[in-house]
Amino acid sequence: MSSVLTAGSFEFDPQLKLEEQTCFQVYALSRLLTKAYQPLLTPLDLTYPQYLVLLLLWEHRELTVKDLGQHLLLDSGTLTPLLKRLAQRGLVSRQRDPHDERSVRITLLPAGVALHERARHIPAQSDQQYAKSPAGLAGLRQELKQLIRRLA
Amino acid sequence: MSSVLTAGSFEFDPQLKLEEQTCFQVYALSRLLTKAYQPLLTPLDLTYPQYLVLLLLWEHRELTVKDLGQHLLLDSGTLTPLLKRLAQRGLVSRQRDPHDERSVRITLLPAGVALHERARHIPAQSDQQYAKSPAGLAGLRQELKQLIRRLA
DNA sequence: CCCAATAAAATTGCACCCAATGTAATATAG
DNA sequence: CTATATTACATTGGGTGCAATTTTATTGGG
Numbered sequence A, B: 001m002s003s004v005l006t007a008g009s010f011e012f013d014p015q016l017k018l019e020e021q022t023c024f025q026v027y028a029l030s031r032l033l034t035k036a037y038q039p040l041l042t043p044l045d046l047t048y049p050q051y052l053v054l055l056l057l058w059e060h061r062e063l064t065v066k067d068l069g070q071h072l073l074l075d076s077g078t079l080t081p082l083l084k085r086l087a088q089r090g091l092v093s094r095q096r097d098p099h100d101e102r103s104v105r106i107t108l109l110p111a112g113v114a115l116h117e118r119a120r121h122i123p124a125q126s127d128q129q130y131a132k133s134p135a136g137l138a139g140l141r142q143e144l145k146q147l148i149r150r151l152a
Numbered sequence C: 001c002c003c004a005a006t007a008a009a010a011t012t013g014c015a016c017c018c019a020a021t022g023t024a025a026t027a028t029a030g
Numbered sequence D: 001c002t003a004t005a006t007t008a009c010a011t012t013g014g015g016t017g018c019a020a021t022t023t024t025a026t027t028g029g030g
Helices: A020-046 A048-060 A066-070 A076-086 A110-119 A122-129 A137-149 B022-044 B047-062 B065-070 B076-088 B110-119 B122-129 B135-152
Strands: A062-064 A092-097 A100-107 B062-064 B092-098 B102-108
Touching: A020 A048, A020 A110, A020 A122, A020 B022, A020 B047, A020 B135, A048 A062, A048 A066, A048 A076, A048 A100, A048 A110, A048 B022, A062 A066, A066 A076, A066 A100, A076 A092, A076 B076, A100 A110, A137 B022, A137 B135, B022 B047, B022 B110, B022 B122, B047 B062, B047 B065, B047 B076, B047 B102, B062 B065, B065 B076, B065 B102, B076 B092, B102 B110
Parallel strands: none
Antiparallel strands: A062 A100, A092 A100, B062 B102, B092 B102
């Protein structure tokens, strides 16, 4: 058997173990949670980032692209095509602010408002999926928020 | 001012507030942490997922695509093109297992081994960035692991 | 031995995600 | 008032991420 490497040619640094890295745990958990939302969002024909945009619009009715980006920590490279898809489906409108033509105001259209009713039950259902958490999720969420504040 | 909606045409369900959703916090934190790794990985010309693959190979020397997928919770649709890029650069080799031609064994090449030296300092540096966490990261990481176990 | 079932990758297509760049509008300095 | 800087989006390009499908290889039953 011809190995490319001579055995013992380097020592593995145990600090590099995948399981010990918080960043990987967050990365993996993020994808798992997004996947867990899918059965709830597929009936509404929404992706998770699209759902987040709608959450903000249901709350604020109208926001600029910049506002959305600040809430979601996403930039126009991500938001512009996503919003175009939502507009294509008639869920939101995109129009330049007459008072500052640089801004684009995103507004809910009736079809987007209507989705709110169908999304009302989602938080309760998703909470149920990891409700039996050992320490409860409230504490975890607070810790995550603090980390985000420090990194954002 | 002509609003598309009549004022008060629907009540916002406060359960849908973005800030109260653990999934969003994890999603946002994941992207922030990945971004925090960038100054450490750019000098090695690696993306974060590529770095994760190399972490596993530095530890195990050789793994199948399936093995990598099980550790990282990624499928071949993501891993195959990523591994082709690493192979293109001469960091790893991809060869069918002679005993089971369905499997592809990913092996470190000397250039991939050499990167290990240059990556050795990364965990210490990244830990430093969020070291002053209130409750410490060890507890958070354990909670994340438990959630992953339940959802994977 | 033959064939259906299973398994591992690869491929395809769509939707993020973000760095870098471009463009038009607004704000500011002098 | 005008040149410059800044701001808000849009665009482009590369790299994921994943569902769905296809291809090739192995396994198990008859």
